[in-house]
Amino acid sequence: MADPVVTADEMRAAEEAAIASGTSVEELMHRAGEGAAEWIWRLCGGRAVTVLCGPGNNGGDGYVIARHLRQRGASVSVVAPLAPDTDAARAARADWGDSVSESWDEAGGEVFVDALFGTGLSRGLSPEHQQLLHRLANRHVNSVAIDLPSGVSSDDGALFDDIPSYDLTVALGALKPAHVLLPAAPHLSMVRCVDIGLGDIHYRAETLDRPQIAAPKSDAHKYSRGLALVVGGAMPGASLLAARAAQGAGAGFVQLASNEAGAVPHDIVQIDGELEHALSDERIDAALIGPGLGRDQDASHRLQRSLAAGIPLVIDGDALRIITPAATRFEREWDDSILTPHEGELASLEENGGLEKRGSKLDRARRVADTYGTIVIAKGPDTIIASPDGHCVCAPRSPSWLSVAGSGDVLAGIAVARRATSEDGDAFDAACEAVWLHAEAGRIAGASFAAGELANCVRAALERCL
Ligand SMILES: NC(=O)C1=CN([C@@H]2O[C@H](COP(=O)(O)OP(=O)(O)OC[C@H]3O[C@@H](n4cnc5c(N)ncnc54)[C@H](OP(=O)(O)O)[C@@H]3O)[C@@H](O)[C@H]2O)[C@@H](O)CC1
């Protein structure tokens, strides 16, 4: 099941709603601390623990954790450089009731628990706190972050400071954007979420789950299963890769509109001549334009013709450098096409759309989706799928071996196939399926593959969704 990904404001609203319906902050903190202690116990198995507690409710969670681990028989020390400044944290410290050290000198043990700052961190740590955090992390064998590592900005995953590496991060109540976004996410290692009974949380982002994909119906034929057209351009290799991936991703028929005389495998139908002719086939369910397109006059014409054809599009690569919101939004009626930018292309889309580059990757992908009136796959190690209505899906971290030339062409090919096969025409679902299949194909391909091998693994990835 998908998990919500919740901003600090959304968390606060959920907390307030829980309090309004009769649950105290102390009770929420108790559940958070008890749940986190359970995870730490699994990791530490009774070894000595040092808990670093900050002044806010993250520190309050730390005192609750310390008390629960002590109750279970672990030897626990608490280091707190600042006194608690919330009622709930003060009460948690009083319940801990044992000694608290202000410095790291006497702290020893094997497991370090960072409850210094959580979602309330508003700026970089002071040099003293920074030193304390790193010294403690270095002195212990394992480190656990409570809710977030201290030094991470919850809503966008930015790092205020260098942070130590953690073996476990226990997210409280819900995942936060920093648990899934770069640069923070790779520092967190294993992330586990504790349910603290917040009830219904209003959220606009969630994690990506494995999709369920139906096998073709028993009376299916090549057209009913989805006809995907890949529009080629100046560099035929990229569109061929995309076409190969589209075949693996379940399209019944993949055509390549190209006048290039490169060697096209016999199982891909090449349609040459005027692009209008290829696009005029009413049986086409979706088309892909961008991989290997080029950015010259001819590329612009091919893009314009594709946009004018009124077919759902996947727009990738070079096409993302020359497209404008006027083309996607105003020259067509409501468009549920899919744009697949990497970071550089996302910045181009922002520039061409007159948008500022600000906020988290979630905010940026949403803004581009809204401005261009399309679904956006903001791809990268922390891929986000965004809809113009603000809904976002965050992909789990994919294998870093996917950072290979042609990987994006494969994703675009998968996307056009899923868009062509989607019976209810849902571009957002098609985009989510594509992102999942692409990452899974990367896992199946293993280490150090070329993009052609990745395209060949899409079929096996699809099998895992049937
Ligand atoms: N939401 C929920 O439902 C639940 C949330 N829970 C927990 O609460 C956490 C959020 O708690 P929180 O809001 O008290 O913030 P937290 O991270 O403890 O820090 C705030 C304190 O730090 C201070 N401060 C900030 N930056 C600083 C800096 N660089 N250097 C020095 N000081 C700095 C800031 O002071 P100020 O900025 O005013 O100076 C304030 O005193 C959340 O992550 C989770 O663990 C659970 O208990 C269960 C229910």
Ligand SMILES: [K+]
């Ligand atoms: K923390």
